[in-house]
Amino acid sequence: MSKFDINEDLVRKLAGLLDETGLTEIEYEVDDHRIRIAKGGTTTSVIAPGSLPVAAPSGAEAAAPAASDAPPAGAVAAPMVGTVYVASEPSAPPFVKVGDTVSEGQTLLIIEAMKVMNPLASPRSGKVTQILVGDGEPVEFGQTLLVIE
Numbered sequence: 579m580s581k582f583d584i585n586e587d588l589v590r591k592l593a594g595l596l597d598e599t600g601l602t603e604i605e606y607e608v609d610d611h612r613i614r615i616a617k618g619g620t621t622t623s624v625i626a627p628g629s630l631p632v633a634a635p636s637g638a639e640a641a642a643p644a645a646s647d648a649p650p651a652g653a654v655a656a657p658m659v660g661t662v663y664v665a666s667e668p669s670a671p672p673f674v675k676v677g678d679t680v681s682e683g684q685t686l687l688i689i690e691a692m693k694v695m696n697p698l699a700s701p702r703s704g705k706v707t708q709i710l711v712g713d714g715e716p717v718e719f720g721q722t723l724l725v726i727e
Contacts, residue, residue, distance in 0.1 A: 589615065595659070595692065599716040604659045650708070653722040654701060660691035662723065664713045672713075678706045680726060687724075689717065702726060 592604050592615045603616040649655065656662075664672040664687050673685050680686065685697045686706075708725040711717060 584613075589613065591692070593617075599659070599661065601659060601716055601718055603718065605719050649722045650725050652704065652707070652725045652727045654686065654698070654724050654726060656689060656717045656719055656721045656723055657698070658689055658691050658696065659719050660689040660696070660717060662711045662713065662715050662717050663688040663690060663695075664709075664711075674706050674709070674724070676706055676709055680704065680706060687711075698723070700726060 588606070592606055592613065596602070596604055596615060596617055603614065605612060605614040607613075664674075666673070666688070673687055674680055680700045681703045682700055684700045686700050687698050689696045689698055704726040706724060707727050709723075710725070711721075711723050717723065
């Protein structure tokens with residue numbers, strides 16, 4: 579693993595974001611450096627490029643079939659940790675509803691992360707068949723937000 583300086587202020591900010599949002603894990607990546615902060619009996623790790631550790635599943639995880647963890651076809655995952663907003667403001671209609679046809683690049687929702695509003699653009703055209711998050715709900719990196727078929 580290559581050595582680099584650990585930005586303690588960033589680690590503290592990310593740990594504070596965990597407490598603020600109630601999440602148990604957050605991952606942040608810049609260039610070829612990745613920092614993952616986790617709480618609840620897991621370790622905090624700083625990972626260099628090309629050295630992702632593989633953890634053995636615990637008893638409960640080992641018993642669950644792997645297929646149940648697979649995201650549904652057409653899933654749109656959260657690109658970051660944050661809070662989801664389904665509309666541009668509380669009184670506005672949602673960006674999309676189940677049954678809507680969307681085009682590639684269309685805004686699906688907003689994810690607020692560290693006081694920055696990040697619009698999530700549709701990765702493809704299609705029909706919204708499921709919305710799996712609610713307004714104001716915290717989300718984790720990689721969590722399935724909605725499904726477009």
